[in-house]
Amino acid sequence: MSKLQNAIIGGVRAVLGQVPAAWLPGGTPDPLIDKRVALGGQQSRVDGPDKVRGVARFAAEVPMEDLLYATFVHSTIARGRIVELDTSAAEAAPGVQLVMTHRNAPKMSVPPAIGITNLKAAGNHTLPIMQSSEIRWNGQVVAVVLADTREKADHAATLVRVRYEASPARTRFEVGKRSAYTPESLLVERNRLDKGDAGKKLAEAAFKIDAVYTTPWENHNPIEPHAATIVWRDGKLIVHDATQMINATAGSLAKIFGLKAEDVHVSSPYVGGGFGAKGMWDHQILGAAAARLSGRPVRITLSRASMHRLVGGRTRTEQRVALGADADGKLKALLHHGYGVKPLHSVCDEAFSLTGRSLYASESFDVVQHYVDLDLLANSFMRGPGETPGTFAIECAMDELAHAIGMDPIELRRRNASTRDPVSGAPHSQNAMMAAYDLGAARIGWDRRTPEPGTRRDGEWLIGMGCASGTFPFTRMPGSSARITIDAEGHAHVASAAHEMGMGTATVQRQHTADRLGLPLDHVTVTIGDSSLPFASFAGGSSQTASLAAAISAASRKLATELIQLAGNDTPLAGLKASEVEFADGGLRSVENPARQESFVSILRRASRRELSVIGESGAPLEILKFSMHSTSAIFCELRVSEVTGEIRVDRLVGAFDCGRILNTKTATSQFKGGMIMGLGMALAEETLLDERTGRIMSTSLADYHVPVHLDVPDIDVLWTDIADPRAPLGARGIGEIGTTGVAAAVANAVFNATGKRVRELPLTLDRLI
């Protein structure tokens, strides 16, 4: 967030501009880009059978003796303090062991904030937790009730009496906008971008669009609620968690409770969906504190309502986009200004204004975003943070511009496709967005679209088609590591504290390791999900696959070196250097003369070793500072809008993705589809209802917070260019989040094509269409 950060990153970029590309990570393209056996195929998830049989054990299912169940009491005011707190009735209720409030909670430091420099920090906010009577948001936990069953704890929680003294709370967006603040940076980018006098270029443009787009506050709703089973054993804290930040949670809990890092153990082998929300929030901290205070293990499973009050979502946004184009549709100016809510205690950026900086080759840019500081729950990252709301604004504006010019929306994008980073001039590592458009257009039958809105109908239903680009940057986290162990049977075992939220982490890295080491799939196992394993960064920013792949790849190079050493002189490999051998057929062989080879089994046996272990680490991701590395997509939608009721029925979605090489067609399809369905929810239904009078969230159940039901979800086709990114491990950029981007715009653009009505507010509820 700082000027200093801008200066450092700007400096590194400037230096890297001079460094030959070959010296940087990916300088020599990964040989597995082309040499694939298991990779690129269709593999079912290795965790699938256990999940289907119900034997995969999630955080709230870990058996434990003497367990207590925790229920939270939430504040009902947004700002002020507790003046009276009566826990006696709750304490006297059947089964209750303890009621923890600020009066008896142990001392805890504030959570260390998630940051790009500290991979062991997981704090989504930086407020003290239960250390005083002060209330900072409506929904903050004011009491934790522990009882021997969940039902008893729930009941007792209703008996806690709290009286507050409210102070004036800032809960209104429009009011807060007047004193909005402007951060220096967003994630690793400078916030303000002013290039080439956009104001003047806009004024002079032959065609212009200038409009305001809004997206509402949204909440994650993973099927598994946040949960943890927590126990203190001999001064050590053990947390069975549902988290996408294993090490960061462990590191943060150590800080908060004043423990040594090695005295906190976090285990999270399975996570029932995360989407950015499954980080560290107050529940693990309060659960650990209550376990310490009660001297017994504690299980906390958030109710859906507690989740909405305690785990942040995606801020609402208000975005002005102005586009100016010449008579041929070439962009002369791109202006993107806007507001989101980010309380000062909130850590995660919703950097929607980064979206338009890489997509199109505009001649000039004027981009900046502001934050409104309100007395609300902190935000978290939510699938495709930044680009998900950002593409809604930019891509609707592009559609509006195409219509104003009278040009096909795909053609408009083709004319403005960037050949290098439009802002920095950095070369793309790889980019074929228009190839994705061609694939998607052919699949949906774009030629059936009539450019004139409101001209296709079936009875009362108006039919329309729309498209939009999606985009998400490539990230690779430094410091992720993996251990490869070769055993006496020549099998490989990979271990890393990486995360499985259902995306297929172990499955894909098993394919990767098999190909990397020249082994059949069934000779490889992958173990993840526990802080006792080699360090891995969080599963976020669509970075985990690349980070882990880089670590395994680094480990494999070490493995080759150590195997050669171990093999000694009595081996066909004698005299060869690690750079002169390759993995093949369950062993090593000379690149030059494949006949010179020896198997793992034979090397280990001769050395009388039962196994050999190495750890590799992913290096600094310098490639992302030298190259412009973004995945892109083309999303297409065909839908109907009832002329009578304004109801929208989406008939088809097609997503064509340019994300580098696809590693597993089955898990990738699921990722893309899941992302697109989330985008569909954003388009049609999702909205967190904040009552601005009280700062209270009113939509705290799935009956009131609408996500798409099966009937809302149409046939979805997923396609990809499968063009390798030579700079990325395995030639693959991340795919976890891009699926969500661009979808809402494609839907809104299709609604315009169907009806002639341009709706710039999400969700696209029927009242906006009648």
Place this chain on the structure above:
Amino acid sequence: MMPFGYVRATDRADAVARAGSGTRFLGGGTNLVDLLRQNMEQASNLVDVSRLDGSIRESHGGGLLIDASVRNAALAAHPLVRRRYPVLTRALLAGASAQIRNMATVGGNILQRTRCLYFYDVDGARCNKRQPGAGCDAREGFNRYHAILGASDQCVATHPSDMCVALAMLDAVIHLSGPDGERSVPLADFHALPNATPQVETVLKQGELITGVELPPPSDAVTHSEYRKVRDRSSYAFALISVAGGLALADGRVTEVRIALGGVAAKPWRARRAETALVGRAPSRDAILAAIREELVDARPLSGNAFKIGLAERTVTAVLTDLAGARA
């Protein structure tokens, strides 16, 4: 949730005999259990009436007698209902989810409570229905789903049932049994408008059991009936507006018309004014629109639901126009 006792009633008489203060009848529990868990309702005893008679049979007059414990799914699937009262099947299937319909009973559906967000927020919001005199946070808050007809200063909540809209259109009668004996009430008179006492939602007396619902023999307009529900997603959402409509014609003129609206009031709204205005007229789009506008002259929109007036007009017009088209 308060600790409570549970007993399964052996028959109606047993159920009524067990009723007392602090005792609640339990149907499928799909609403009551949620309300108990959220501490919005309290009960010391639950008397399970979901496994009583469970029959659907023809009445002497050619109508249908439906036991209150019949599950929503079973009622929707019953051949006589499907054939003679198609509007009821459609309304039932438009409600909730398959799983909930498998559990929910007819009695419980009639007595399900509003989905007002402020009614549900026991800790954080004011609600006159929950706590008479406390105030209503919905009036100036989120009221997209709320009433446009028959609301009061005290309460703007709607009754959320789909089934009841069809029952109102069908002139259904509710049979009750209580400490003072048995009685019957037309469904149209069963639910109360809020007035100054929004906590009083029906004419049901303390300890009274709904034993069944009786449908009169189907008239021509009933056999040709339709239910259309307009909502925020294609399934599993409560109605913003719903319409149960039926139409009979002779010589191009309306001989009988039935219209009931859901999502507009604290009760299923039988649109008698519109019906009267249409009888004897040709069912043109304009005539239908004029008739429904007459029904809605008293509509009072709130900050977040003005769209419902137009939506109700359009939906009624579409339903009746379709029916007229199909019959012409």
